Amino acid sequence: MAGRHESDRNACALWVTGLALAAFATPYSRAQEPELETIVVTASRRAEPLLTESSSVSAVGGRFIDDFGMHDIHEVMTSVPGLGVVSNWDTKYTLRGVSTDTWEEARPATAEYVDETPITNPGSFFWVLDSPPYLIDMDRIEVLRGPQGTLFGSSSMGGTIRYLTRRPAMDAVEARVEAGSSGTNHGDVGYSASGMFNAPLQDGVLALRGVAFYDRLGGYIDNLANGEDDVNDTELSGGRLVLEWHPSDEFTAIARVNYQRVANGGKDGHDLDGPANTQYRVMDESSEAKRLITSLDIDYVLASVALHSTTSWASYEATSRGDLTDYMYETSGLVNPLSVVNGQDTQDFTQEIRMESRNTERLDWLAGVYFQHRDNTYSQDFPAPGFDAQTGNAAADFGYPDNLYVLDIDQPVDEIAGYGEIGWRPADRWRLSMGARWFQFDRTEHEKADGYWNGGPTDRKSDATETDVSPRYSVAYTPTDDSTYYAVISNGYRPGGPNLPPWSAGDCDADLAAIGYDSVPLEFSSDELWNYEIGARKAFLNGRLNLAGVIYRIDWDDIQSQVFVDCGWSFMENSGKARNEGVEFELSYQPTPELELRLAGGYVDAKLESALPGTSAASGDQLPGVPDLTGNLSASWRAYTSGKYSASVRGMWSYVGDRYTRFDDSRQRMDAYNVLDLRLQVEGNRWGTAVSCNNVFDDDGVVYVEESVLGHYEVTTRPRTWQLTLRYDF
Numbered sequence: 072m073a074g075r076h077e078s079d080r081n082a083c084a085l086w087v088t089g090l091a092l093a094a095f096a097t098p099y100s101r102a103q104e105p106e107l108e109t110i111v112v113t114a115s116r117r118a119e120p121l122l123t124e125s126s127s128v129s130a131v132g133g134r135f136i137d138d139f140g141m142h143d144i145h146e147v148m149t150s151v152p153g154l155g156v157v158s159n160w161d162t163k164y165t166l167r168g169v170s171t172d173t174w175e176e177a178r179p180a181t182a183e184y185v186d187e188t189p190i191t192n193p194g195s196f197f198w199v200l201d202s203p204p205y206l207i208d209m210d211r212i213e214v215l216r217g218p219q220g221t222l223f224g225s226s227s228m229g230g231t232i233r234y235l236t237r238r239p240a241m242d243a244v245e246a247r248v249e250a251g252s253s254g255t256n257h258g259d260v261g262y263s264a265s266g267m268f269n270a271p272l273q274d275g276v277l278a279l280r281g282v283a284f285y286d287r288l289g290g291y292i293d294n295l296a297n298g299e300d301d302v303n304d305t306e307l308s309g310g311r312l313v314l315e316w317h318p319s320d321e322f323t324a325i326a327r328v329n330y331q332r333v334a335n336g337g338k339d340g341h342d343l344d345g346p347a348n349t350q351y352r353v354m355d356e357s358s359e360a361k362r363l364i365t366s367l368d369i370d371y372v373l374a375s376v377a378l379h380s381t382t383s384w385a386s387y388e389a390t391s392r393g394d395l396t397d398y399m400y401e402t403s404g405l406v407n408p409l410s411v412v413n414g415q416d417t418q419d420f421t422q423e424i425r426m427e428s429r430n431t432e433r434l435d436w437l438a439g440v441y442f443q444h445r446d447n448t449y450s451q452d453f454p455a456p457g458f459d460a461q462t463g464n465a466a467a468d469f470g471y472p473d474n475l476y477v478l479d480i481d482q483p484v485d486e487i488a489g490y491g492e493i494g495w496r497p498a499d500r501w502r503l504s505m506g507a508r509w510f511q512f513d514r515t516e517h518e519k520a521d522g523y524w525n526g527g528p529t530d531r532k533s534d535a536t537e538t539d540v541s542p543r544y545s546v547a548y549t550p551t552d553d554s555t556y557y558a559v560i561s562n563g564y565r566p567g568g569p570n571l572p573p574w575s576a577g578d579c580d581a582d583l584a585a586i587g588y589d590s591v592p593l594e595f596s597s598d599e600l601w602n603y604e605i606g607a608r609k610a611f612l613n614g615r616l617n618l619a620g621v622i623y624r625i626d627w628d629d630i631q632s633q634v635f636v637d638c639g640w641s642f643m644e645n646s647g648k649a650r651n652e653g654v655e656f657e658l659s660y661q662p663t664p665e666l667e668l669r670l671a672g673g674y675v676d677a678k679l680e681s682a683l684p685g686t687s688a689a690s691g692d693q694l695p696g697v698p699d700l701t702g703n704l705s706a707s708w709r710a711y712t713s714g715k716y717s718a719s720v721r722g723m724w725s726y727v728g729d730r731y732t733r734f735d736d737s738r739q740r741m742d743a744y745n746v747l748d749l750r751l752q753v754e755g756n757r758w759g760t761a762v763s764c765n766n767v768f769d770d771d772g773v774v775y776v777e778e779s780v781l782g783h784y785e786v787t788t789r790p791r792t793w794q795l796t797l798r799y800d801f
Contacts (some may be wrong), residue, residue, distance in 0.1 A: 125547035125557035142738035149725035152655035152673030168677025169229030182227035218563025220541035228563025239278035251796035258291025259301035302337035340784035354410035361390035533569035553610035681684025688734035
C-alpha cells in the first residue's frame with residue numbers, strides 16, 4: 072500500500088514539474104493577449120453585465136470552468152463566497168448559512184435551476200442519492216446569494232444556483248472529443264470520455280448542439296467485511312441536445328433534452344474505529360440516480376415588450392442502499408444483517424410565462440405567472456436476510472419474509488404563483504425597485520406502512536394549503552459605467568406542508584405532553600427570513616481589476632424543525648429563530664497580460680437566537696453545516712508561442728472553516744481544512760493536453776461526520792487525485 076501511495080505522489084510531481092518547465096520556457100507573443108472573461112448574467116431575469124448587476128450574484132464563467140477542468144459543483148463551491156456543500160448520501164447546499172441540518176431537511180433552503188427549469192429536490196428525511204449536473208459545455212454558473220423568492224420562488228430563501236448551458240452557434244460547425252485517465256491516492260484508476268458537436272442546419276436560422284460524456288472516478292475505500300477494495304467508485308454518464316430556431320429577429324425557440332445517470336458502488340464514509348480509508352459493511356451500499364429534463368423556451372421580442380415562456384418536464388428517479396447491521400445490534404442485540412433501501416420517483420411539470428418592458432427611460436417593469444405540478448413518491452424497505460430463521464418467522468407473519476418494514480409515501484404538490492417588479496429611475500444613475508410574489512401551495516401526504524416493525528398495516532393521510540406574499544425592495548446607484556452601489560431588502564420562503572397524525576388516537580399523548588404539546592399540529596407553515604444587504608461593484612485599471620463586496624444580515628423566524636417524540640413518531644413544527652450576519656467579497660485582477668488572479672472569501676456568524684423544541688439546540692449554537700470562514704485564491708498564467716502553441720499553469724487554493732453537524736445528541740465539530748489544486752496545460756491549433764493534480768497535499772478535510780446508532784463514520788475530501796486529459800477539435 073505504501074508503494075502505491077509513493078507512486079501516486081511521484082506521478083503528480085513528475086507531471087507538475089515537467090509541464091511547468093515547458094510552460095515557463097515558452098515565449099510569449101502579445102498578438103494573442105488574454106483578457107478577463109466578460110460575463111453577462113440573467114439573475115434579475117434580464118440580461119446585463121455582471122459589473123452592473125445590483126444584487127449579490129457570483130458568476131463562474133464557462134472559460135474558468137474549462138480552464139480548471141471542473142466537472143462537479145464541489146470543485147466550484149469554494150470560489151463562490153457564502154456557498155457551502157455538504158455530502159453524505161446526498162448533496163446539500165447552503166448559502167449565507169441558511170441551514171438547520173447536515174443530513175437532509177424536510178424542505179431545501181437553496182433552489183437549483185438548469186437553464187430555466189427548476190430541479191430543486193423536494194426534500195425529505197430519507198437517504199436518497201442526489202445527482203448535481205455534470206459540468207460540461209457550460210456557459211456559466213450563477214449563484215444568487217440571499218433570498219430570491221420574488222423571481223425564483225420557493226426554497227430560494229438562502230439563494231439560488233443556476234446552471235446555464237451553452238446555446239448552439241448559429242453559423243459555425245464545431246466538434247470536439249476529449250479522453251482522460253486518472254488515479255487516486257490509495258485508490259483505483261478512473262477514465263473519462265466526452266464529445267461535443269455544433270451543426271448549423273440553416274445558417275443563422277436553425278442549429279443543433281449536442282454533448283455526451285462518461286466519467287468513472289476510481290474508489291479509494293476498502294470494505295473489510297467482504298474484502299472488496301475501492302468500493303466507492305462513481306460512474307457518471309449522460310448527454311444533452313439543444314435545438315435553437317431563430318426565424319426572425321423577434322422570435323427564438325430553444326428545445327432541450329438533458330439526461331444524466333450517476334451510479335455509486337458504495338458510500339464515501341470510512342469508519343472512525345477502523346484503519347484509514349476502510350469500512351465494514353455487510354450489506355450492499357450501492358446507489359443510482361437518473362435525471363431527464365426536457366424543455367421548450369420561447370422568446371418573442373418587440374420594440375417595447377418582450378415575452379418569455381418556459382415549458383418543462385423533469386423526471387428524477389433514485390435508489391440508495393445502506394448497511395444498518397450495527398443499528399440492528401445496538402437497538403435489539405440481534406446479530407443479523409440489516410439493510411435499508413430507499414427509493415424516490417419525482418415527476419415535475421412546470422410552466423412559466425413572463426413579460427418585461429424594453430427600451431424605457433424612467434419606468435421599467437416585469438410580470439410573470441408560474442405553475443408547477445409535482446408527483447413525488449418515496450419507498451423504503453428494510454431487508455434483513457436470515458431474520459425469520461432467527462426469530463421464528465417474525466417478519467413473515469406480517470407478510471414480508473425477512474423484511475422488517477415497508478413504506479410508501481405519495482406527495483403530490485401543486486404550486487401557483489404570480490410575480491412582478493417595477494423599477495423607477497428618478498434621476499440619471501439611480502434606480503429604485505420593488506417587487507412581490509404571491510404564491511399558493513396545495514400539498515398532500517399519503518403514507519402506507521406495513522411489516523414487523525410497524526405491527527401491521529397503517530394508512531395515514533393529511534393535506535395542507537398555504538397562501539402568502541414574498542416582497543423585495545432595492546435601490547441602486549451607478550455613478551459611472553464601471554461601478555454600482557446597491558442596497559436590498561428581500562424576503563425568502565420555503566413551503567410548509569402537512570404533518571401525518573399518530574397511528575391511532577392517544578398513541579403519543581403522554582410523550583407529547585412531556586415535551587410541551589397538547590396535540591399534534593396537523594400542518595406546518597412556510598418559514599421565512601428577511602435579508603438586509605449593502606453591496607458594491609467597481610472596476611479599476613481599465614477593467615483589469617474588478618472588486619465586489621457586500622455586508623448582510625438575515626433574520627430568520629419560525630424555523631422549520633423536526634420534533635422527535637419518545638413514542639417513535641416525529642413531526643415538523645415552526646419554532647425558533649436565528650440571525651446570520653456576514654460579509655462577502657470577490658476580486659479579479661490581471662496585472663500582466665499573462666497572469667490572472669482571483670480572490671474570494673466570506674465570513675458568516677450564523678447562530679440560533681432561541682432553542683429548537685425536540686432537539687438539543689440552544690440559543691447561541693452555530694447553525695449546522697455552515698463554515699464560519701471560507702476563502703479561495705486562484706492564479707492562471709498563460710504564454711503563447713508564435714501563434715502555434717500555448718502553455719498555461721493554474722493553481723487554486725481553498726479554505727473551509729470550522730463547522731458542526733446537525734442539532735442532536737451526536738452533534739460533532741468538523742475542523743477547518745485546506746485544499747490545493749494544480750493544473751498544467753499545453754495547446755496547439757486543434758489539440759490540447761492537460762494534467763491536473765487535485766488535493767496536492769492529500770489533506771483529509773472532514774466534510775461530514777455521523778456518530779450515532781446509524782453509524783460511526785466520516786466523509787472526507789477526496790484524496791490526492793491526478794488526471795491526464797487529451798483533447799482534439801475538428
